[in-house]
Amino acid sequence: MEVFSQFDTYSLKARVFPALISGLPLLILLFMLVPWDHLALSQVIASSIGFVLIFAFADLARHRGKKLQERLGTGETPDQWLRGNRDVPEGSKDRYRGFVAEQLALTAPTLEEEQSGSELSADFYQSANAWLREQTRDHSAYPLLFAENITYGFRRNLLGLKSIALVCNLLVLLSCAGILYFESGYFAALPNVEEKVYIAVAAALLHSAYLMTAVNELALREASRAYGRQLILSCESLMHSHKSSPPKDESA
Template sequence: MAIPLTTDIAQMFDGYGRQARLFPGLLTIFPPLLAVFAWFPWLLLSSIGATLLTVATSCGLLYALGSYARTKGRRIEPSLRKAWGGWPTTIILRHRDSHLDQHTRQRYLSFLGSAVPDLPAFPTAEQEAVDPSGADAVYDSAIVWLKEMARGKDFSMVHRENAQYGFRRNLRGLKPVGIIICGLTLAASACAIVYSNPGFFNLLQKHDWRMAIGALVPLGPAVLSAMAVNAAAIIIWVFVVTRQWVWEAGVQYATALLSACDTIRLRRMLPNASTTAA
């Protein structure tokens, strides 16, 4: 049975939606889904699996999965922002931050100060030290304006980095769910092994590793690989999908977004330049 999955996904998600919302959800369910197919390979060999996938796509379950991933990501943002001390875009505009050199920061602040309507003057380093929350409010307002301006094909780098940040944020939001379902999948697989090999637990207690491994061999490479994938997924969830991992993507997005100041300035200068040349 042919499944028009690519077309359906393209209709439900744009580029950002696929990378930032759908992919985290699919990565979360992939290890346990792989285990299900390893234990029940007939699902792949029959039309049932294709039918279920078609029904899932048609009923919007993939869209629901992407929406759930976005919800989990948005829910953890307040705690991330609190741990970081603000949005990455705000942080790197601060005079006391070191992600940008002082000349680049001043160029961005000068442009935003002249381009954003009704924006209070940006604070100096001394004013920022005296009233950091007030300074952040000015930076935040400028960033809101810049996000709206940095849309369209001229800002592809901004869109890519935004999608990367959304991907990592949403995956971090799904972390507890991912660990739980991978753990449950491993536990279910272990129970199935013990059930089909009543003496397996005794072999482990006696540290008879050779016999224990020999009892696992008949399970086949698919089941063993699926268990290994779920175990590896738990390790990745714990040690890779961290707050620092999301922060790094946030800084990359913030840097790309602020660099849009130069692109916007150039676009505003080009009409004047053409007029002068004429």
């Protein structure tokens, strides 16, 4: 759809998609209770409300996702650099550690510094990850890293919207109960209104079950570590590109 063309790939998959998933039962109820056999003001209003909800949820997804990341300490994963962490082979980390230390013009932490919990050690690995992120912004050159980043962003933002989505599902269920109980003139005149309401109820219940079982902190941490691992492994390509780069002519 053209309305989504203004979003880049990351924003679309990691922000808009969680927004759509979070507000799905609400959108289903909205569009099922408006007749679409003809174009009128109600259809225009319903469409506008739907798009506004998507944009609002997408912005909220980013905000709440960032807050969640700060609270849980995900996304950075500097501990994956530590000796003894099995996410990346030790031999590879030794090479990457030396390479990054050279690029940062810093001294890599020793085993003793890591075990003592030195602030210099933590700062070095945070700086290493920050440097790697800046060096790997070309998504076409690092597609696996970009894919892992999208997966992490999707899970983070969806988990950030989880409580709001569950509240919306409750509102959908209450609205459906009210429609069936009061049978107001407008809703009674809609074709197959009871069938549509029951579909909205089923959507809200299934959606809530999905949120309660699949959207959780464990899945987020799993995606965070997968992204962190791939970020460290990107050193391999960077080391190769640095070796392949011709030396600068200092006489110029």
